[in-house]
Amino acid sequence: MDVRAAVAFEAGKPLEIETVQLEGPKAGEVLVEIKASGICHTDAFTLSGEDPEGLFPSIFGHEGAGVVAECGPGVTSLKPGDHVIPLYTPECRECDYCLNPKTNLCQAIRTTQGQGLMPDGTSRFSYKGKPIFHYMGCSTFANYTVLPEIALAKIRKDAPFDKVCYIGCGVTTGIGAVVNTAKVTPGARVVVFGLGGIGLNVIQGARMVGADQIVGVDINPAKKPLAEKFGMTDFVNPKEVSGDLVAHLVELTGGGADWSFECIGRTDTMRQALECCHKGWGESVIIGVAGAGQEISTRPFQLVTGRTWKGSAFGGARGRTDVPKIVDWYMDGKINIDDLITHTMPLEEINKGFDLMHEGRSIRSVVVY
Ligand code: APR
Ligand code: ZN
Numbered sequence: 609m610d611v612r613a614a615v616a617f618e619a620g621k622p623l624e625i626e627t628v629q630l631e632g633p634k635a636g637e638v639l640v641e642i643k644a645s646g647i648c649h650t651d652a653f654t655l656s657g658e659d660p661e662g663l664f665p666s667i668f669g670h671e672g673a674g675v676v677a678e679c680g681p682g683v684t685s686l687k688p689g690d691h692v693i694p695l696y697t698p699e700c701r702e703c704d705y706c707l708n709p710k711t712n713l714c715q716a717i718r719t720t721q722g723q724g725l726m727p728d729g730t731s732r733f734s735y736k737g738k739p740i741f742h743y744m745g746c747s748t749f750a751n752y753t754v755l756p757e758i759a760l761a762k763i764r765k766d767a768p769f770d771k772v773c774y775i776g777c778g779v780t781t782g783i784g785a786v787v788n789t790a791k792v793t794p795g796a797r798v799v800v801f802g803l804g805g806i807g808l809n810v811i812q813g814a815r816m817v818g819a820d821q822i823v824g825v826d827i828n829p830a831k832k833p834l835a836e837k838f839g840m841t842d843f844v845n846p847k848e849v850s851g852d853l854v855a856h857l858v859e860l861t862g863g864g865a866d867w868s869f870e871c872i873g874r875t876d877t878m879r880q881a882l883e884c885c886h887k888g889w890g891e892s893v894i895i896g897v898a899g900a901g902q903e904i905s906t907r908p909f910q911l912v913t914g915r916t917w918k919g920s921a922f923g924g925a926r927g928r929t930d931v932p933k934i935v936d937w938y939m940d941g942k943i944n945i946d947d948l949i950t951h952t953m954p955l956e957e958i959n960k961g962f963d964l965m966h967e968g969r970s971i972r973s974v975v976v977y
Contacts, residue, residue, distance in 0.1 A: 614955055615665055644976050670694070781922055800824050
């Protein structure tokens with residue numbers, strides 16, 4: 609079938625809106641009509657050419673929501689008309705990873721997904737007879753896409769696509785890091801580095817679970833009002849701290865953070881996030897994605913004296929199980945997504961969404977089909 613897609617033909621070039629061909633779903637696969645898709649930093653990172661695993665030509669987008677149009681043979685958990693959120697971290701419920709409660713990193717389709725292909729090793733997309741790669745197993749910058757059944761979370765039908773698409777990446781990454789990875793407890797003192805789309809979701813996650821103190825750290829003071837609306841109790845601008853930032857944060861939190869979260873993607877702030885944690889029990893969670901090949905460092909004594917350094921991908925969430933719950937939290941008013949979606953646009957204007965992100969003017973732009 610013909611579908612409209614924003615195609616990344618080459619690194620560093622704007623996306624091009626084209627009609628491309630999409631093959632129907634094979635065994636275990638599902639054709640989804642995408643209704644909305646957020647534009648995330650990861651799409652921009654791959655488009656820039658700096659992602660060593662980036663493939664071209666490709667259809668990007670991994671933060672979508674839509675409706676099942678057709679199911680391939682053997683699909684049992686979904687039917688046409690179901691509302692779904694695509695999952696770049698699937699949940700097969702059978703692999704060693706899915707069976708281990710300590711991780712959400714299902715490996716069932718990892719290899720082919722990384723190669724930009726469906727599990728059978730081929731692509732469903734093509735342009736002028738030549739294959740186009742899938743992206744993160746999702747390719748939501750197309751009005752129809754094909755996904756494996758295990759990479760789709762079924763959600764309630766009254767949830768608005770143009771809001772809950774954000775649960776496909778940013779919301780779950782931030783809130784999940786608090787709830788699943790860190791398991792922040794009521795009364796905790798939390799420090800959040802970076803008050804962008806990810807950091808604000810960490811903040812509202814920390815508020816939801818009852819943290820007492822939520823310190824936000826950002827070099828841009830314009831981020832303060834919205835962060836306060838989401839639950840930040842203290843704002844620290846590193847540029848205005850005279851002396852050592854870590855010492856300042858330790859003092860502000862009465863001895864150090866119980867949990868800290870790095871939501872920027874810089875190795876220097878990852879170190880600060882670890883070192884502002886409380887001696888004996890503080891845990892720091894890395895969420896931000898640093899550039900390829902970068903390395904983190906600290907003095908081993910930081911760990912010897914009881915701090916823990918960990919990371920979180922997709923908020924430690926098992927998508928088919930956890931994403932529908934997060935949709936419920938949104939529908940019940942427990943979390944705020946509306947204020948984070950600052951811009952919407954038709955597919956034809958998707959490159960504007962990337963510009964707004966690079967200029968730091970948006971929190972989230974959403975393409976509405
Ligand atoms: N110290 C403190 N804050 C900083 C610094 C710094 N050195 N550098 C940047 N920031 C702030 C920015 O001002 C901005 O508010 O970090 C915030 C980053 O927010 P966004 O650019 O909106 O990024 P976001 O979408 O939240 O993603 C953050 O997570 O998913 C990854 O790839 C993504 O690595 C990125 C990170
Ligand atoms: Zn699995």
